[in-house]
Amino acid sequence: MDAIRRADAFAIANGVDGWTLMQAAGQAVAQSIAQRWSKRPVRVLCGPGNNGGDGFVAAAALREKGWPVRVFLLGDAAKLTGDAARAYAHWGDPAEPLENARPDEAGLVIDALFGAGLARPLEGQAAELCTATNSARAVCVAVDVPSGLDGDRAQADGAVFRADLTVTFHRPKPAHLLEPGRGQCGEIVCVDIGIPDGWRAEIEPVGDYNTPDLWPDLPTRPDRQTHKHGRGRLAVLSGGPSATGAARLAAQAGLRAGSGLVTVLSPKNALLVNAQSLSEVMVRGFDGVEGFLAGLDGLRATAAVLGPGAGVGEGTRELVIAALSRSPALVLDADALTSFEGETDHLFSHLRPGDVLTPHAGEFARLFPDLAEAPINKIEAARTAAERAGCVVVFKGPDTVIAAPDGRVRVNTHATPALATAGTGDVLAGITGAFLAQGTDAFDAASAAVWLHGDAGLRAGEGLIAGDVIAALPNSFAALRRRRRTDAARSALK
Ligand SMILES: NC(=O)C1=CN([C@@H]2O[C@H](COP(=O)(O)OP(=O)(O)OC[C@H]3O[C@@H](n4cnc5c(N)ncnc54)[C@H](OP(=O)(O)O)[C@@H]3O)[C@@H](O)[C@H]2O)[C@H](O)CC1
Numbered sequence: 001m002d003a004i005r006r007a008d009a010f011a012i013a014n015g016v017d018g019w020t021l022m023q024a025a026g027q028a029v030a031q032s033i034a035q036r037w038s039k040r041p042v043r044v045l046c047g048p049g050n051n052g053g054d055g056f057v058a059a060a061a062l063r064e065k066g067w068p069v070r071v072f073l074l075g076d077a078a079k080l081t082g083d084a085a086r087a088y089a090h091w092g093d094p095a096e097p098l099e100n101a102r103p104d105e106a107g108l109v110i111d112a113l114f115g116a117g118l119a120r121p122l123e124g125q126a127a128e129l130c131t132a133t134n135s136a137r138a139v140c141v142a143v144d145v146p147s148g149l150d151g152d153r154a155q156a157d158g159a160v161f162r163a164d165l166t167v168t169f170h171r172p173k174p175a176h177l178l179e180p181g182r183g184q185c186g187e188i189v190c191v192d193i194g195i196p197d198g199w200r201a202e203i204e205p206v207g208d209y210n211t212p213d214l215w216p217d218l219p220t221r222p223d224r225q226t227h228k229h230g231r232g233r234l235a236v237l238s239g240g241p242s243a244t245g246a247a248r249l250a251a252q253a254g255l256r257a258g259s260g261l262v263t264v265l266s267p268k269n270a271l272l273v274n275a276q277s278l279s280e281v282m283v284r285g286f287d288g289v290e291g292f293l294a295g296l297d298g299l300r301a302t303a304a305v306l307g308p309g310a311g312v313g314e315g316t317r318e319l320v321i322a323a324l325s326r327s328p329a330l331v332l333d334a335d336a337l338t339s340f341e342g343e344t345d346h347l348f349s350h351l352r353p354g355d356v357l358t359p360h361a362g363e364f365a366r367l368f369p370d371l372a373e374a375p376i377n378k379i380e381a382a383r384t385a386a387e388r389a390g391c392v393v394v395f396k397g398p399d400t401v402i403a404a405p406d407g408r409v410r411v412n413t414h415a416t417p418a419l420a421t422a423g424t425g426d427v428l429a430g431i432t433g434a435f436l437a438q439g440t441d442a443f444d445a446a447s448a449a450v451w452l453h454g455d456a457g458l459r460a461g462e463g464l465i466a467g468d469v470i471a472a473l474p475n476s477f478a479a480l481r482r483r484r485r486t487d488a489a490r491s492a493l494k
């Protein structure tokens with residue numbers, strides 16, 4: 001984890017030494033444990049580096065609080081160096097050999113074997129202990145990252161601890177943000193251990209958790225004087241007569257997400273199908289590319305969603321390129337992405353920073369085959385994709401990554417696996433379109449849309465279908481407003 005090493009170096013250059021950081025780290029682990037669990041036997045598994053050092057400090061701090069603690073070391077204590085050796089001396093008692101550490105059925109295990117310095121898969125004693133701990137009933141608390149997990153790739157190449165709690169430092173790393181790593185971490189606590197202000201500027205940030213604090217002006221609240229034309233005009237392209245449902249889902253979601261006027265631009269042969277199924281959403285027919293552009297112009301659309309149900313091929317490609325010659329910000333999803341497989345240069349040369357692409361993993365691989373196959377994590381892949389495309393990229397999945405062309409990245413974990421069902425992507429495209437239509441910056445619009453989509457999914461619960469997500473949106477908006485009011489009241493009292 002190069003970024004973390006550079007953060008350390010920055011701290012040390014600014015007068016905070018490694019031992020001070022290690023003490024803060026170990027204390028934070030002990031405190032996080034004491035806040036969550038009652039006193040019980042603790043076994044601390046320490047590795048040969050500074051992760052183990054944090055473990056010795058945590059062990060001493062828990063002993064100080066009166067917890068029964070045993071410490072086990074992988075390797076030879078005489079070979080410990082630097083801060084880890086100092087931490088071992090601070091613990092003061094001899095460590096037991098790691099092979100003696102059978103996880104106690106009812107106790108608590110602190111996994112301080114390897115963190116940022118993991119260099120290869122777990123093997124031998126460490127791998128065996130990992131398997132035994134995972135199958136025991138003991139609570140497992142990981143220091144920095146569950147051992148075996150590669151912090152940068154968010155993946156394990158062999159055995160990996162399954163933690164109930166992971167205490168990390170400074171800021172989350174890819175393993176805390178991305179699947180499958182995140183799934184091994186349990187609850188994640190990120191503690192400030194005293195890296196001085198300004199270190200963020202020294203290193204490239206990995207990415208932020210996508211939270212409403214990052215887009216405080218969203219969702220925009222209509223003021224008292226507003227009218228429907230003042231809340232954005234969203235156009236959604238429909239597919240042919242047998243592929244209209246996806247566009248309708250996007251359009252209905254757009255209306256729920258606050259766009260004042262939403263119109264489905266429908267090929268004339270699908271007009272009746274659409275008209276019969278829509279009430280609040282308007283429908284307008286078109287023929288050919290010129291007709292489509294006339295429709296966009298006539299509606300004075302401020303944003304448009306293209307792709308859901310649009311069909312893959314030349315026709316969709318032409319409509320997308322034509323729409324990019326007009327002012328509305330675009331959300332390109334589904335078939336509007338797949339249609340450019342092998343012809344991405346053509347698309348990327350027309351995209352603008354205010355447009356948003358919303359690929360799932362399959363669509364991402366069609367647009368960015370080299371990135372999908374590269375040995376990089378999803379954050380790096382999305383960041384490079386956004387730079388290359390020159391617009392915002394929402395790389396969807398259980399760990400949706402939102403990347404801006406200027407390098408900013410947010411990772412959304414506020415969602416539910418229940419959202420993995422037909423039509424939810426169309427709903428997300430519609431919500432994003434609604435925020436764009438209201439004039440919001442594309443990165444914030446996409447971030448807010450992904451979060452609210454996840455929130456509505458959580459509210460709709462198990463067994464949801466896409467329409468339930470749309471129906472849950474008003475509750476998500478209301479809850480977010482309540483949360484903002486409470487936060488504002490709290491900060492006024494500070
Ligand atoms: N700023 C911070 O975040 C701070 C973090 N701290 C903690 O420090 C660790 C990183 O410590 P580091 O010493 O760099 O690395 P590790 O302790 O994770 O591991 C290095 C040693 O482990 C050996 N190793 C690596 N993989 C294996 C393996 N699979 N099997 C056996 N041994 C392994 C490695 O040996 P080599 O042979 O590869 O040289 C090293 O001996 C960070 O995660 C935090 O917990 C600081 O305490 C405070 C500041």
Ligand SMILES: [K+]
Pocket residue numbers: 051111112113114115142143144145146147
């Ligand atoms: K660890």
